[in-house]
Amino acid sequence: MRKLFAACSLTVAAILAVATASTWQQTGSIHGQSSESIRPVMAAVASPSSVGPYDLIKVYHGHNGGELCTTLPIPPGGAVSLRCLYRVEVANLQAGDWIEAIAQFQLTEPYTTNVGLSTVITLNDSANEWHADTVWPFAHDVFEICEANGMNLTPGRHHEARAQYGERLITTETGTQYVEVWAWGYCTVAGSGWKFTVDQDYGRLVVKHWRPRGE
Numbered sequence: 001m002r003k004l005f006a007a008c009s010l011t012v013a014a015i016l017a018v019a020t021a022s023t024w025q026q027t028g029s030i031h032g033q034s035s036e037s038i039r040p041v042m043a044a045v046a047s048p049s050s051v052g053p054y055d056l057i058k059v060y061h062g063h064n065g066g067e068l069c070t071t072l073p074i075p076p077g078g079a080v081s082l083r084c085l086y087r088v089e090v091a092n093l094q095a096g097d098w099i100e101a102i103a104q105f106q107l108t109e110p111y112t113t114n115v116g117l118s119t120v121i122t123l124n125d126s127a128n129e130w131h132a133d134t135v136w137p138f139a140h141d142v143f144e145i146c147e148a149n150g151m152n153l154t155p156g157r158h159h160e161a162r163a164q165y166g167e168r169l170i171t172t173e174t175g176t177q178y179v180e181v182w183a184w185g186y187c188t189v190a191g192s193g194w195k196f197t198v199d200q201d202y203g204r205l206v207v208k209h210w211r212p213r214g215e
Contacts, residue, residue, distance in 0.1 A: 054212055060179075062204045071196065076191060078187065078188040080184040080186050085103075086204065087178055090177050090179055092176070096215065098211075100210070104202075105163075106203060107199065108199060143168065145168045159199070
């Protein structure tokens with residue numbers, strides 16, 4: 001099972017600042033199939049400047065309080081079981097379009113030992129096949145909008161507020177697609193029933209859809 005447990009922790013303010021003017025790397029399919037490495041410079045309100053003039057087609061706002069689950073399991077033995085925290089449907093994607101995604105959320109846990117938490121923003125063509133016990137890796141091609149990353153919550157940390165940003169050039173994943181925020185918890189000494197609480201009304205998912213000017 002692929003594990004992407006990077007020791008990374010960014011504050012909401014820091015990651016949103018980076019998202020306005022920084023360099024981001026896009027990887028291809030989660031399954032490691034053909035991938036490209038694209039490093040555009042994105043601006044907060046301007047079009048993707050490194051690849052030509054783009055127009056903003058639409059901004060999709062996942063409404064505040066739109067969490068899709070209330071808990072995130074921490075299975076025994078270090079196993080993982082994913083939950084979808086947020087989902088936004090994006091319509092009429094065409095090859096050459098760009099999408100940006102910004103997500104913010106908060107989880108809490110009461111345990112007195114180290115607990116891991118990983119998250120990823122994905123793009124896929126179906127919102128119907130995911131269920132409560134989805135595991136990593138996914139059953140079919142799912143593309144990362146931001147690279148999966150994780151962190152270790154030390155005893156007494158209690159809660160973790162996270163924000164993630166990512167972007168993707170649309171190639172074959174056209175038409176109606178779903179941008180989703182996934183999370184999973186893990187701990188080698190976890191007992192039965194361990195879980196994070198997904199704090200309700202603490203975050204949202206926002207997606208921007210860009211298209212090359214004149215197309």
